[in-house]
Amino acid sequence: MARSLVLDGESLVAPGEIRQATRRFAAPKPGDLIVAKAELALSLDLSIRQFKSGVEPGAIIQRLTDALHQLRRRFHPDVWDVIVPIAQSHPVADYLHQDPLTRWSFEKPRGYSGDARLLDFIYGRPEIEDAVASSSKLGRSIYAYTRNASSSLAVRERRDILARRVDEIASVRPGSTEILAIASGHLREAPLSRALGAGAIKRWVALDQDPMSVGTVARDFVGTPVEAVNGSVKSLLGGRHALGMFDFVYAAGLYDYLPDAVAVKLTRKCVGMLKPGGTFLFANFSPATDVDGYMETFMNWALLLRSEHEMGLIAGESVTGADVKVSVWSGSNRSIVYCEIERTS
Numbered sequence: 001m002a003r004s005l006v007l008d009g010e011s012l013v014a015p016g017e018i019r020q021a022t023r024r025f026a027a028p029k030p031g032d033l034i035v036a037k038a039e040l041a042l043s044l045d046l047s048i049r050q051f052k053s054g055v056e057p058g059a060i061i062q063r064l065t066d067a068l069h070q071l072r073r074r075f076h077p078d079v080w081d082v083i084v085p086i087a088q089s090h091p092v093a094d095y096l097h098q099d100p101l102t103r104w105s106f107e108k109p110r111g112y113s114g115d116a117r118l119l120d121f122i123y124g125r126p127e128i129e130d131a132v133a134s135s136s137k138l139g140r141s142i143y144a145y146t147r148n149a150s151s152s153l154a155v156r157e158r159r160d161i162l163a164r165r166v167d168e169i170a171s172v173r174p175g176s177t178e179i180l181a182i183a184s185g186h187l188r189e190a191p192l193s194r195a196l197g198a199g200a201i202k203r204w205v206a207l208d209q210d211p212m213s214v215g216t217v218a219r220d221f222v223g224t225p226v227e228a229v230n231g232s233v234k235s236l237l238g239g240r241h242a243l244g245m246f247d248f249v250y251a252a253g254l255y256d257y258l259p260d261a262v263a264v265k266l267t268r269k270c271v272g273m274l275k276p277g278g279t280f281l282f283a284n285f286s287p288a289t290d291v292d293g294y295m296e297t298f299m300n301w302a303l304l305l306r307s308e309h310e311m312g313l314i315a316g317e318s319v320t321g322a323d324v325k326v327s328v329w330s331g332s333n334r335s336i337v338y339c340e341i342e343r344t345s
Helices: 032-052 057-074 076-089 100-107 116-123 127-133 138-147 152-172 213-220 233-237 260-271 292-297 307-318
Strands: 177-182 201-208 226-230 246-251 276-285 324-330 336-343
Touching: 032 057, 032 076, 057 076, 057 292, 076 292, 100 116, 100 138, 116 127, 116 152, 116 213, 127 138, 127 336, 152 201, 152 246, 152 276, 152 336, 177 260, 201 213, 213 226, 226 307, 233 260, 246 260, 260 276, 260 307, 260 336, 292 307, 307 324, 307 336
Parallel strands: 177 201, 177 246, 201 226, 246 276
Antiparallel strands: 276 336, 324 336
C-alpha cells in the first residue's frame, strides 16, 4: 500500500480512503484518463436524453449501472477516482437523486455510509413509507429499481440468513442462547427470529456506535431479551465493555469499512468472546457485485470489497493456533461473502 490509512475515531476507514485501502496496482496507462472521461460523458449524457424523452427509468438505470460497473472494472483505480466526482457533479444526478434511497446514501444525514436508515429503505420498512410517498413520480420509479438491485437483494438475504442462524443456534441451546450483534443498526433481523418470539433467547446484545440506532433498538425491543449498547470497534477492541461470552457473535455490514489489520484484530476479539461451540459470522460485499460503480458515484457509498479467498485469509490470520472450524461461502447472487468461525472446544 502506497500510503498509510487514515482512520476515523472508531477504527473505520475514513470516507476518502476506501478505495486506497486494498490497492496493489501499477501506474495507469497513458491516455486512459482521456478515454474514461469520454466514455463517462457519453453514458451520462445519454442518460439525460433518455430521462427527457421518457424512457422507462428502470431501463435507464440498468444501462447506466452496467456502464459504470465496466468503467470501474476496466480502468486503473486512480483513473476511477478522478471520474467519480465528475459523475457526481453531472446534471444527471438531479434525476437520480429524486430516488429517496440514492439521495439518502449520497447526502448521509447521519454522517456515515450504510447507516440503519439507509437499510430501512432497502428493506422497504414502514418507517420510510412517507419519504417514498413524498418523492417525485420519477423518484419512486427509480426507487422501485434500486431497492431491487442485486446489492439490495443481497442485503435482504443477509438479514434473513442472520435470523435463520440465530434460530438454528438457539434450537441447540433453548433458553440459554446469548447473542452479540456488532454494528447492529436497527437489528431488523430480530423480528424475523422465531426463537426470540418463543423465548428461546437469554440475551441478545445489540452494539452500535450510532446513538440513533441504539435508541431505536432500545425503544423497539423494550421488554425483550435485547439489550441496546452504545459502542464501536474502537471501544470493543479497547476492552471498554464487559459483555461476557456468547453462543453467536456476528458483524453483518461492518467489515465493508474495515482495513485488513483492523478486520483481523476484530475477528480475533470476537472469536475470543465465543463460548465452546460458539460461532462468529462476518459478512462483506464482494468484487462480484455489479452495482459497485453506481454505489460509489451517485450513492457516494464506497466499500472495501473482498472475495471468498480474502475473507478466508482474514479468518486464517485471526485464528492461528486456535481450535476452530472455518467456512466461507457466497450468497445467492454472489454480491455478499460470508465467513463463519466455529469454536470447536
